[in-house]
Amino acid sequence: MIRIFLEMKAQYIKTEMEYSANFWMMLFSGVLTRLVSMAAPFVIYSNLPDIAGWKRDEIYLILSFLFIAEGLCSVLFEGIWQMPAMVFDGKFDCILSRPVSPLFQVISYGMGLQGISVFLVGAVSLPVFLKRLDLFHPLGVVLSLFFVLCGTLLCMSIYLMGNCVVFWFDAGGRTTIPYTVSQVGQYARYPLEIYPNIMRFLLLFLVPYGFICVVPVEILRGSAAWTECFGVAGVSAVFFLVARAVFYRGIRHYESVGM
């Protein structure tokens, strides 16, 4: 299955590279959007000494975890974002008629080119800021890889749940709900202490972007106990199982619209 998955991704990237202008534009936009995201803390910290006791490099570390998770999700699981269009134009029928897991087919469909550059920005900035914060030691690296793994799974689960809405509320092949959820999650680019309790709850348990990037950095900098690693893994696993259940529940609700 993994070989088929990688083979499909290889074919998608070959297809995309045929349109070279668009290919490079997508990579450029991925880098630019993330550099702009990193410029925001730069401006804030040129006016403020710190944010709730957090240093600028720690904010960049939060962003690095977020970029890697988002980038990997975009490269590996872009098909999730194609679900609304598949349901609207009837392509989802093909998914259901093949003797392969529908979830596997959806996640292996397509490839987000900008994800490559988003991932690269995160992959470059993560070791840089780990080093600047004196966290570039074996334990720090192992924990970081663990958080990347959990964060990517969690990010995929959030996207999947958001896009499953299309099974119940079709909006002409496009739905703004998963995009809105993703935008809400962007508030987790900053320490959760600065938000009111309701917002913290939202970012930890409803749209759990906090577990993708903020909680990992809290553990690494020592402001949260290392046992919270189990919380990160647990939330990731639970959200994946719930997302999977919602997806299959949605399929039961799916009605073909014809080709």
Next chain:
Amino acid sequence: MSREIKTGQVAARCVRPAAFLTQYLAEMVGALLIQGAVNLFVVLVGFLCFGRYMTIPSASALPAFALCLILAVMLRLMMIDVFSLLCFFTTGYLGISWTRAALFDFFSGAMIPVALFPGWLKAIACCTPFPYMLQAPVAVLLGQDTLVGLPAVYGLQTVWILIFLGLHGLIYGLARRNLTIAGG
């Protein structure tokens, strides 16, 4: 427009007996009026709920603001138009759209007010068209520093509109010279 270019539906726009830019502007202004009404409603609700935390603009600033806003909207429309035309050459619109959004969000002051930028970054921002689309009208309305002075704001908005008009003519001319419509 970028989606129309990608799907080939732009062919219909090219053969209509009206200028390409006129069609685009008419369509965008129509959409903006509806969007503007919705946004105004949201702002009014915001004022009703959180008015005590907000600054009420002075009525004397309204005439200067109205002109600045009209120029800002025209400038924004022209900028979107020029970026969208680039889709004729890339066959995709997401990369262009995200690039435009990233530049606009940061340099316009939508993300963080330009006034908070360090000096060198503020100078760079003032050399781009983006602050004159958002930061400048807001500063005029609230009677704050417009960074370059009100007459210069009007002048720069007009100059940037003319630059984008020129770019529109150039890019559209290049695109029409060797246009291949895919799909449709």
